Amino acid sequence: MENSATVRYLSESADPDSGLRTLTAQTTVPAEYDxxxxxxLLPxxxxxxxxxxRAFADDLAAVFRTLVSLPRRCFDGDxxxxxxAIGLPPELIEVMSEGATGDPLLYARADAFHxxxxxxxxxxxxxxxxxxxDSAQLxxxxLDVPAFRSFAEANALGHTDTMDHLVAELRAAAAGVGADPVSPVVALIEGPGALGDHDSVFLSIQEDMSRHGIELLLGEIQELTEGADGKLALRGRPVDVVLRYFAAGQIAGDPVARVALTRVNRAHAARRTALFTPLEGxxxxxxxxxxxxxxxxxxAALSETERELVDRVLPRTWVLGTEGSEEALAHARTHRASLVLKPGIGYSADGxxxxxxxxxxxWEAALEATAVRDYVAQELxxxxxxxxxxPETGRTGEWVANWGIFVTPQGFGGAFCRTLQPKDGSVITYANPGTRGTCVFTCPEVEFEESRI
Structure with a gap:
């Protein structure tokens, strides 16, 4: 997506002796983020x-509200x-529904293309x-590089720090259970045996949260214990807020984790330790x-405004592998080149x-898998x-960007991008060695001033 910011940045940086080489060499990110x-990192x-x-974030909030209303509007609240209807197995539905209120918090991240x-x-x-x-660390x-800071100031670049939004929500959750909202003890909790799978990412989050004045403990759900007063503790430390990083799939089918989840939900309901966020989402x-x-x-149950929102924001998506999806499956069989097949629930582009x-x-083999796992076909x-x-050659290449765009109760909550050159494939995930990540700066819709970086 080329805009005036991109054009100006490249025109001032294409020379190998220009500011881009200097920028790359001089940028120093925090240790754990590094x-x-x-x-x-992209250059x-x-x-x-x-x-x-910001307008797209408003649309995301509207999509969220519409989704949350569907059980009540179309399934009698069941x-x-x-x-x-979305292909979830009963054991996952049970885990996700425990403690459900019908009003989950708006805290989400879109994956989007432009x-x-x-x-x-x-x-x-x-x-x-x-x-x-933690992407705002980049x-x-x-902005700590003088040349880039001058460029950013001259052209009114800005950014939204996602961690600011997260910390505000964690402090509000702490206040809701009577804890000190200024310096609550927060524990990032993973599923059983999973903390080490992403330890570098969690240490970077811990590093960034510390900069925002929050002590963040790291642990797994089975390590949480319940005190006589109903408050949870992690390895002896009382916890004000559980920052959930475990998923329903890690809980269902694991008896120890299932008991631990009930313990966490009980502490949340009793307002002793807050759970951010419950699995209802x-x-x-x-x-x-x-x-x-x-x-x-x-x-038919949506308003005209909601239908217009769906048509404008969402590529056409078909649910596969559920009762009544035979027509959708037939469509997928005959429109391979214009579709993407995705698991309904999945991470890192798995499947x-x-x-x-x-x-x-x-393609036919992939479609057959929809009989045993939740899948959708989505318009490409x-x-x-x-x-x-x-920066090494001075040559310009073309990259595809997958936008991660956050939305919270405060509105637009920041963004980052994962990028990939088309020659390296179509699926943008860090499991693909060609994928590179970077941060996002916003800019006003005006022509940029002449300013070398």
Whole structure:
């Protein structure tokens, strides 16, 4: 997505002796962030119109409200029926529904492409187990470089710190259980045996949260104990807020974890230790939930404004593998090149199949898997390309950006991008060695001043 910020940045940086080489060499990110991401950083940030990304965040909030209303509006409030409609197995529905209120907190991150005319929502990840909350550490590091800071000031660049939003929500949660909101003890809690799988990421989050004045402990759900007063503790430390990074799939089927979840939910309900966020939000994070918004029976229950929102923001999405999805499956069989096949619930692009990248036989094999796992077929979105200068060669290459855009009760909550050159594949995930990450700066919709960096 080329804009005036990009054009100015590149025009001032394309010379190998220009500021981009200096910027790359001089930027120093915090130690734990460097360990987690320093080896996969793009040579420059991505720019976007502030008005456009804030408007998209408003749309995300509206999509969230619509999704949350579906059980009540279309399934008589029955979460089991709703869950079955999006292909969730009963054991997951049970875990996600424990303690459900019907009013989950708006705390989410969209994965989106920009097609050159606007953002298109690929999936909406609802809940606190989100990556990228520490991405503003890179924004701050870039602004510490005098040349880039001058460029940013001259052109009114800005950024939103996602950690500011998260910390505000954690402090509010602490206050809700009578804890000190200024310096609550927060524990980031993973599923059984999973903390070490992402330890570098969690240490970076811990580092950034410390900068924001919050002590963050790291642990797993089975390590939480319950005191006589009902308050949870981690390895003997009383915990004011549990920052949930465990997922429903890590709990269902594990008897120890299941008991631990009930303990956490009990402490939350008793207002002794807050859970940020309950697993209720996971009922709406499945990509199949977005697919419901395209079903005729669901669309009939939506307002005209909601239908317009769905058509504008969401690529067409079909739910597969559920009762009544035979027509959707037939459509997927005959439209391979224009579709993407995705698990309804999945992470790091696990199980994603791009129709145009596989043979008919491979596509058919992937479709057969929908009989045993929740899947959706989604209209392929062709993203606009981002020009990026290689600081070593001075040559400009083209990259695809997958936008991670946060939305919270405070509105737009910051953004970051994962990027990939088309020659390295179609699936943008850090499991793909060609993927690079970067931060996002917003800019006003005005022509940039002449200013070398």
């Amino acid at each position: 360990k987690a991401y320093g080896h996969v 420059r940030p991505i720019f976007v119109s502030e008005r456009e990304i 979460l089991a029926r709703y869950g079955a 097609d050159g005319t606007g953002f298109r929502l690929l999936e909406l990840n609802v809940g606190s187990e989100l990556g990228g909350v 924004n701050r590091a870039l 996971a009922l709406f994070t499945s990509k199949a939930a977005l697919g419901l918004l395209h079903l005729p029976a669901v669309r 994603v199949v791009i129709g145009r990248d596989v043979t008919d036989a491979e 979105v062709v993203p606009a390309l981002e020009p990026v200068v290689d």
